[in-house]
Amino acid sequence: MAPANTPWTVHGAPASGSIAIDAALTLLGTPYKLIDGATWADSAARERVAPLNPLRQITTVVLPGGEAMTESAAILIHLADLHPEARLAPGLADPRRARYLRWMVYVSSAICSLHWIKPDVGRIGVPPAARDGVVHAVHERIALCWTHMDGQLSxxxxxxxxxxxVLDLYVTVVSRxxxxxxxxxxxxxxxxxxxQRVDNEPRLQAFxxxxxxxxxQ
Ligand SMILES: N[C@@H](CCC(=O)N[C@@H](CS)C(=O)NCC(=O)O)C(=O)O
Incomplete structure (x- = not known):
């Protein structure tokens, strides 16, 4: 195991879900080591994360202490909980906590999981010729999921x-x-x-x- 003061390592890629974790670390001012690789398009990137994440996906992080962690929503929740002073999540006793957890998991399960199909529709047993129709249907479903979320948040x-x-960071990234x-x-x-407010957040402009x-787009 690495010493507990080892910086976070983030396996990620531009324009991917890992950008939400990058953004949170940037707001926190936490130094981290970034290893970029577009796992959905590059087999070398997939093999690089394979020892840490058998699904060969990003986001995969190595925590200070050496443990590997996956699942972008869980990583964001963990990161915010580690830094309560930064107020990047409602605390355990906050009445908004249940709502926060609900929508963090919803974005991951109802929306992000659908994106996994798109690089290769064969993943759900569909021939390449059907790709355009499948991608269209996936996008329709994602749009519907956003509408439901929109209707239930104020x-x-x-x-x-x-x-x-971190919910704002996550939704801002996935909405792109x-x-x-x-x-x-x-x-x-x-x-x-x-x-749009998060797009314009002054601390994230260079990021x-x-x-x-x-x-x-
Ligand atoms: N549930 C995971 C999903 C991760 C995921 O789908 N990552 C994509 C990039 S954003 C990936 O690595 N795709 C490559 C593959 O599945 O082969 C999370 O939320 O972190």
């Missing part, structure tokens, strides 16, 4: 109220994936101003530019 300045949390930000804003009009520019 955002303030941020999704859970007046303070920016297909079916793309414009569609997100159409189907989730109450969350749209929040993600967004380097790691996940919105231009070109």
């Amino acid at each position: 955002p303030g300045t941020y999704l859970l109220g007046d303070e920016l949390t 994936f297909g079916p793309w930000r414009q569609r997100f804003c159409e189907v989730a009009p109450r969350m749209a101003p929040v993600v 967004w530019r380097d790691r996940f520019p919105l231009d070109g």
Whole structure:
């Protein structure tokens, strides 16, 4: 095991789910080692994370102390809990805690898991010729999931109220994936101003530019 003061290692990639973890570490000012590799397109990147994550996916992190951790939502929750002073999540006794956990897991399970199908529709037993139809159906389902979430949250300045949390970072990143930000804003009009606020967060301007520019969508 590595000593407990070893910095976090993040296996991630630009324009991927790992960017939410990158963003949280950036806001926290926590030094970390970044190892980039687009696992969905690059077999070398997949093999690099394989010893840590048998699914060969990012986000995969190595925690100070040496333990590997996967699942972007869980990593964000853990990170916020480790730094309560940064107020990046409602605490255990906060009445918003249940809502926070609900939507963190929802974004991962209802939305992110659908993206996994798109690089290779054969993953769900569909021939390559059917790809366009499958991707269209996936995007429709993602749009519907955003609409349901939008209908059940009452955002303030941020999704859970007046303070920016890791849920805002996570939704801002995932709303940049297909079916793309414009569609997100159409189907989730109450969350749209929040993600735009997070896009414009002064502490993240250089970060967004380097790691996940919105231009070109
Ligand atoms: N449940 C995982 C999903 C991770 C995931 O789907 N990662 C994608 C990139 S964003 C990946 O590595 N795909 C490559 C593959 O599955 O082969 C999480 O939320 O971290």
